[in-house]
Amino acid sequence: MRRLFILLLLVLSCSSKDTLPDITVKDIEGREVKLSDYKGKKTVIYVWSRTCAGHTEDLKKLSRLVNEYPDYRIISYAVAMDIKDVQQSYQQIGIKPNFITLIDPSVKFNDYFPITFLPSTYLFDSKGKLIASYAGLPEHL
Template structure:
């Protein structure tokens, strides 16, 4: 008799597990049908490799303006990821400012994306910008979403993007004036 009860209990447990799995499969299928399509359309050939369209991003700058990468199409762009505490970033900033002043009227833009999530506060970023007298836009990546998307693990990391929005090259480490000039001029060929 004990064996019969044990067998019935096992049968009931197996039946309940099987019913639960069917219910879960049905629930998952119904849940997927109700999902709304995402509003963000990914452009074809988007990526970080040379010749790929650079992934678009939208960030607020230090002065509160909205910056969208796609709005800079028609210009050559240097997207630079940096932080105030980074010695190589400090090293390249005067070079970037000098380059920007010389090339901004030649359809060249620098977007220096501050990895704000790694900063103690925004005030430190403001003081840094004032100290180095930076005049190019400083978008703030508060949650490191763009830094991750652009694989900015080591900083500074920079991407050179042509007028069509395509990645020309990337660079890890500090840049000097001559390097930036050479990379921008390569885009003319």
């Protein structure tokens, strides 16, 4: 019994701080989704907020990345904003996104992956494990 308990503790301590977390956010249409639901395909998460420098051009590039990296799921992940803020930002930039947009007004993402720079980009493998992170949007993934 003790071995089972120790094994369970090891499994719990090694899990989920480096994988897509099971947090609930909203998509651009206001539907609730779990970030962990995006496991199963390599994923790029571009984290941004309206107040960060450089996000305008990066968001325009995300549409291009969808075509350049068809094996990846491209996600625009807006923090500290609500749906109307994100829609207004897209309208001001003049884009109609062909990528997934998720909104995290409470910045729950930061509890799992501390955001030290906005915008930032996080790459996950198909199992949802973090494989790299970058300040801004990298030129090459």
